[in-house]
Amino acid sequence: MVDTPAQDGPLFDTLVVIGPGLIGASVLHRARRDKTIARKLIAVDINPAFRDRVRELGIADDVTGDAVAAVKDADCVMLCVPVGAMGEVAAAVIPAMKAGAILTDTGSTKVSVIESIRPFLRSDIAYVPAHPMAGTEYSGPDAGFATLFDDRWCLLTPLPDSTSLGSVETVTKLWQLCGARTREMAPEHHDRVCAIVSHLPHLLAFTICGTADDLADQTRSEVLEFAASGFRDFTRIAASDPVMWRDIFLSNREAILEMLARFLEDAQTMARAIRWGDSDYIVDCIERGRRIRRSLLENRQA
Incomplete structure (x- = not known):
């Protein structure tokens, strides 16, 4: 596991995970277990069965199908949806995010995801693309577990025009708190x-x-x-x-x-x-x- 510096309280007050499948649910499990990532955890999914299962698992404080309402007070919004849906979800939630919040994603491809999200970015929202290179063949909320990212790589592909140094450091720390190793590289x-x-x-x-x-x-x-x-x-x-x-x-x-x-x-x-x-x-x-x-x-x- 990667050692991370000590911190006073959780990294975020509120973290919203949109798409609590294997990756999203694993982040929620880790955050719930360690209590170092966020004080409040919100899970968003359009599938009612997935929402019910997240509630049963107890890995989020709030569970909803309304992404726009969920992100209004979030300090960080993590998009864990399939890469083909990233642009559509970003278009819906970015206008509702508060100034100073961080948007990140977990897409397995970066150039196409960045291109789909870029048209909707705001100057007062930091966007830090990321890709945790961990997984199994299983999917859905039940697939998640707290140690999925231990000693695995998370690759960050920050953008000069929409990513501040501080936000990159924050998202890097998020993944290190999840147990991952981190490295930055160009999207291409x-x-x-x-x-x-x-x-x-x-x-x-x-x-x-x-x-x-x-x-x-x-x-x-x-x-x-x-x-x-x-x-x-x-x-x-x-x-x-x-x-x-x-x-x-x-x-x-x-x-x-x-x-x-x-x-x-x-x-x-x-x-x-x-x-x-x-x-x-x-x-x-x-x-x-x-x-x-x-x-x-x-x-x-x-």
Whole structure:
């Protein structure tokens, strides 16, 4: 866990989380558990079943479907909705936010989210885009838990024209209080990095599971019956929320297509090595994978 400086009282008086799914609910769990993030927690969701579940879990002081009313007295508003809905939600809540408040988001893509929110920004509202790189294949309020972000990275992509230094420091501290490591980077660089370490692996998992599902009935049943650990890992990733990942693929299409093209070239090279018995290339490729795995273990990211 990241050490954070001592502070007098919670970071915010009121924090509003719009979209208490896996990420949003985990923030609420952490804030409720530690009481260092906010004195008052408000959860907003358009789904009545989700609102009822958040009340049952007891992770927010107020739960509502009215985002505009919820944000009026908020010191920080966190958008945890799918990336395709960020602009619409921002357009609704930013006019109702009080001067001096901070707007942040948890979108998995940054360029498209920033472009969708930028037209609605106000000069007296600080906007700090962020992306906590933590998650599971589960979704909804029940998926959240207080330790989700422990030792995981949260990438911040502050904007020179709408982000003050103080607000960046505040949102950085928010994520550190959630247990995350933090780093700043440009939005474009963020999207290229996430395209290879997150988005492409999910695309491959969805595709491999689709290929298995398209096999003849007998073969497919055997695939499911005798699935080894590698295929099981793909199915875990492929169980992720389809709407969320549809939006991610479409909003980060250029970076994903670039990384997919590079992967296909490398896959063709491996295919040629297998076809012609190039054992040196095959072993080198496997060794590179082993080195990456060791690096992740050493960096406490696996």
